[in-house]
Amino acid sequence: MADWRKCMLLLPLVVLINTASGTRVQKLIYFDVTGTSACFRRFNGTHQIGCTSDLTGNVGVVHYIENKSDLDWVLEAGPHQPYALLMEPEHFNRTNVIAIKQSGKVNGIMVINKENSTLPSSFHFSPDQSCPNNVNGLYDKNSQYADCSNVTWNTAGNGLMFMDFGMPIFSVQNETEIDYIIHKCFAAFNKPINGTPREHPLCAAQLKDFMTGAKDSHTCLSRTKRIININPETYCDPLGDQNVYGLLKPVSNNESLPQKSIIMATARLDSFGLFEAQYAELESPVVSFITLLAAAEAIGRVKQDIVEDKNAKDIMFTFFQGESLDYIGSGRMVYDIETGVFPQNKDKYGIHVMNFSHIAHFVEVGQVGLAEGGAYYLHSDPVSQRDGQLAKEVTKLKINFQEAVASMNITNLTIEGTAVPQPLPPASFQSFLKKANISGVVLADHEREFKNRFYNSRLDTLKGQGMDWPSDRPENFNTTIQLSRDIQILATALARSLYIMATNSTQNISRINAALDEV
């Protein structure tokens, strides 16, 4: 009886002490790094690419890679595997990543991605392939032009986007957190002294991004759709979005649409990057679609000429989404046109159904942000131009551009065809040419390889490309920089060229000017 009572007294005391001074042990051990962006897993029909971690995360001893010698030390001499490396961006390249993967001593990578960092001017980084969209492009089976045998478009491409890493890779943005990891974690506990490794306790990082999907698109989609499970689980989502297009004078389904009466003026809307939500995409494609939008705005102000003239061709401004991953958007539009449901079924009330014979010309705005000395080039496809009639149309398009430039009376702007016949760069135009012979050009700032050293990467920003907001004026929508002026000039030339193509006349085109404010 006495013991009972003593126990009863003890119990409430114990509970009280616990609730009074409880601190989560996790907070004492862990430091949360929140300014991060993960590399995640993606699939196509046959492979999986990207990163994943174990279910509870990958724990690795932190090691800061400032120089190449640090990386060599980890891979050859480091005894405390597995490591989680914190890398400066210059060292995050293909050779190093392959060496890291093969060593088996590393189970996670953190890439430093500070906003205000300055990278050496010789640094280039493009996770896309050196021949982008190769397999699904126009020249895949062509013996002469397949696999970029004629010109390698993306020389900076290292193909990292398409590797299956099998370990988590994060990009760390927050400067305070990066300093914490370097100084309070690595330097305090892990940094080797004169090459000799330190002993435990060591500072480690736990990187967690477990991907449920696996193998390839078909597998993970069919697993998502199974109806066996009581708790349905989504393994992956399909990539998709919407294309945007607009016609100047749409013809309804009841009326007739003459052959070769639509000029398609297109640009790409998307890009990709290794890390989620870090799709900087300045040179490709933001500058492209802004140029096209500015040209559309300029033509909009004179559209009465085109709308009222029965012989004038229509202009369809089209913005494709999903082009960087094997032409999702343009591929879909081509499929819809082929099956006769673009823009909608011919039985429905609305815009007239379109097929390839209605398309007169195809003008695409490729990468146009890094032109040197105002020199732009018009790329055209050599394979379809073996047809003499088509070649003549393409030549005429190039002449239209030059007439537009001539009307502008400025010195440093040239828009010419490429010097030698060469294949088209990766462009939505390729999807259309796969199904029909259409005359068209792709406007770009590069004659051979891309001038863009950061194609489809997180570093394709104003700062990355060496342009920046002037330091005396803060970043806001009313500030004009040189890039804005270049876009305005190009958009004016593009608008005038499209007008000439549509109306077949050069009268009064000097009133067509893109507005700098709008840009």
Added chain:
Amino acid sequence: MDLQKMKVEDKVELCKKYFYGGFALLPFLWVVNFVWFFKEAFIKQHYEQQQQIRSYVIKSLIGAIIWTAIFITWVTLFQLYRASWGATADYISFIIPRGIA
């Protein structure tokens, strides 16, 4: 059910029921049969129906061994080759592991 207190005929009936019951895809009945009646069949002094019980027990053991062999083979094959069977394996699985093929 205490075997000590049962009559011999009842014991034979029970052993027989367990033996035939095991054919309904119930191999564990055979294992139980073997273990339970082992003493009856082999250790005790000879009595008249012991031969019957003995035969049932031996046949139960053989059945249990065959079943175990089948199970082990199937489980090994599935664990090794599930990934390479692709969609077929997904079709016959109730739970599919996440994150791997």
